[in-house]
Amino acid sequence: MSALSDHAGACTLSFDALASLLEQIFLRHGTSSEVARTLAENCAAAERDGAHSHGVFRIPGYVSTLKSGWVDGQAVPVVEDVASGFLRVDACNGFAQPALAAARPLLIEKARSAGIAVLAIRNSHHFAALWPDVEPFAYEGLVALSVVNSMTCVVPHGADRPLFGTNPIAFAAPRADGEPIVFDLATSAIAHGDVQIAAGKGELLPPGMGVDSLGQPTRDPKAILEGGALLPFGGHKGSALSMMVELLAAALTGGNFSFEFDWSNHPGAKTPWTGQLLIVIDPSKAAGQSFAERSQELVRQMHGVGLRRLPGDRRHRERSKSNERGITLDEQTIAQLRALAGQ
Numbered sequence: 001m002s003a004l005s006d007h008a009g010a011c012t013l014s015f016d017a018l019a020s021l022l023e024q025i026f027l028r029h030g031t032s033s034e035v036a037r038t039l040a041e042n043c044a045a046a047e048r049d050g051a052h053s054h055g056v057f058r059i060p061g062y063v064s065t066l067k068s069g070w071v072d073g074q075a076v077p078v079v080e081d082v083a084s085g086f087l088r089v090d091a092c093n094g095f096a097q098p099a100l101a102a103a104r105p106l107l108i109e110k111a112r113s114a115g116i117a118v119l120a121i122r123n124s125h126h127f128a129a130l131w132p133d134v135e136p137f138a139y140e141g142l143v144a145l146s147v148v149n150s151m152t153c154v155v156p157h158g159a160d161r162p163l164f165g166t167n168p169i170a171f172a173a174p175r176a177d178g179e180p181i182v183f184d185l186a187t188s189a190i191a192h193g194d195v196q197i198a199a200g201k202g203e204l205l206p207p208g209m210g211v212d213s214l215g216q217p218t219r220d221p222k223a224i225l226e227g228g229a230l231l232p233f234g235g236h237k238g239s240a241l242s243m244m245v246e247l248l249a250a251a252l253t254g255g256n257f258s259f260e261f262d263w264s265n266h267p268g269a270k271t272p273w274t275g276q277l278l279i280v281i282d283p284s285k286a287a288g289q290s291f292a293e294r295s296q297e298l299v300r301q302m303h304g305v306g307l308r309r310l311p312g313d314r315r316h317r318e319r320s321k322s323n324e325r326g327i328t329l330d331e332q333t334i335a336q337l338r339a340l341a342g343q
């Protein structure tokens with residue numbers, strides 16, 4: 001692995017160099033080579049696309065979680081073919097991405113033959129952005145929707161104490177001309193990772209993101225992290241979506257609700273032990289004109305009414321920039337990653 005360049009206060013790496021560095025970190029902390037490669041590519045892709053709340057910022061959390069013994073980095077997922085349109089995966093206390101990778105070929109086969117297929121992952125840990133899980137299906141001409149629940153830190157609308165996780169929803173659909181349409185959003189007003197990043201930088205949050213330990217609105221990220229909580233986005237509407245995520249990602253998969261795990265015997269563990277649901281649809285089974293042509297028409301109409309930015313546009317801009325110029329990490333971050341890799 002070699003960096004493209006080390007320069008004053010920063011280091012610029014290619015995607016492959018960053019992924020190799022991260023792979024070394026995972027291997028050094030006890031994962032199998034397959035798990036190391038899958039997680040490294042996932043995390044490097046987030047950094048490449050400017051999804052910083054789930055890029056290399058997460059590496060110390062992965063490491064402390066593996067070191068605590070909370071997650072099994074050697075787990076081999078078990079795929080169960082339970083019905084024509086339904087797959088279950090027992091991640092066996094491993095990370096969710098290797099579980100998805102193990103089931104992916106059969107999931108695609110089922111979606112193409114039945115028109116729709118569901119993947120329910122349990123006994124898993126999802127510590128990452130959700131778009132890398134759905135976007136590849138759209139490159140295959142399929143529509144994909146995924147939900148995952150996380151740890152209790154969000155107050156349901158109208159309640160006075162936290163119960164839900166930040167519970168993201170990601171969606172991907174192909175279009176005829178251009179990158180797939182992809183969105184990926186936490187159902188909280190802000191992702192927990194962004195609150196941690198703001199706390200680290202000593203920055204205030206925008207209003208309306210969370211409350212302190214007394215339930216009073218606050219813009220102080222530390223007050224949210226230390227006894228406070230987040231709010232759902234969009235009041236009762238985001239709250240309803242977050243409730244749906246709990247039902248689909250936990251009740252339907254056999255994973256834990258966001259409030260159901262106890263990591264007190266695993267100091268340093270950071271990932272919740274929850275579940276993930278994916279629904280994959282083959283749009284070639286739908287009636288009428290090609291789906292990809294229809295989605296292209298929708299995008300054309302949105303641009304026609306003045307829309308400048310689609311969800312995913314910023315990521316793809318960042319991706320192009322990173323592919324052209326490399327991925328830049330500050331001095332402190334690269335030193336931390338190299339130390340974790342034993343370099």
Ligand SMILES: NC(=O)C1=CN([C@@H]2O[C@H](COP(=O)(O)OP(=O)(O)OC[C@H]3O[C@@H](n4cnc5c(N)ncnc54)[C@H](OP(=O)(O)O)[C@@H]3O)[C@@H](O)[C@H]2O)C=CC1
Nearest residue numbers: 128129130150166168183184185186191311312313314315
């Ligand atoms: N594993 C887990 O348990 C959890 C993971 N997460 C992850 O955290 C990440 C961040 O989530 P969140 O903070 O809610 O994401 P953002 O609010 O930053 O973005 C949400 C979506 O909206 C798009 N978007 C943002 N601003 C605009 C705009 N002005 N116009 C059009 N589209 C826009 C984004 O596209 P673009 O990306 O191009 O900016 C993205 O698809 C996600 O990847 C999520 O999966 C969150 C909670 C829990």
Ligand SMILES: O=C(O)C1=NCCCC1
Nearest residue numbers: 127128150166191192193
């Ligand atoms: O940013 C978040 O919110 C989360 N990300 C990873 C897992 C827990 C919640």
